[in-house]
Amino acid sequence: MGIEPYERALDDVPGAHPYPRSSRYAGIGIGVHTMPDGSEVRYAKRRLLPKPERGEAEAVTHVVSSGERPDQLGQRYFGDPGQWWRIADANPVLDPRELTDEPGEEIAVPLPGGFPGGMGGPEVRHG
Numbered sequence: 001m002g003i004e005p006y007e008r009a010l011d012d013v014p015g016a017h018p019y020p021r022s023s024r025y026a027g028i029g030i031g032v033h034t035m036p037d038g039s040e041v042r043y044a045k046r047r048l049l050p051k052p053e054r055g056e057a058e059a060v061t062h063v064v065s066s067g068e069r070p071d072q073l074g075q076r077y078f079g080d081p082g083q084w085w086r087i088a089d090a091n092p093v094l095d096p097r098e099l100t101d102e103p104g105e106e107i108a109v110p111l112p113g114g115f116p117g118g119m120g121g122p123e124v125r126h127g
Helices: 004-012 068-080 081-089
Strands: 030-034 039-044 059-063 106-110
Touching: 068 081, 081 106
Parallel strands: none
Antiparallel strands: 030 039, 059 106
């Protein structure tokens, strides 16, 4: 618990953080590129994914059903459709739509804390 409620309150303050704590880019470094005319352009630095700490023990398998979307999986497993990126990060996809393109395909759903430094989420619901 600690100061978390205060940190969450800062998420609502414009400019307090470049990305909200629920974003896949939360905590990422911000770079500044100086253009030839001297103007500065800020950008999010490259985000490198850590390896899951203990492999498959940190994930459950989900079998994709026809018509499912990544945001629906985010809602189902994390209680927030915006958390679909956690599932995308645990699977070898470049486009999140690839997660649910093929009904019957098995994809990994990370358990809370499945990645080092991950903030986790509510308990995973199976089904």
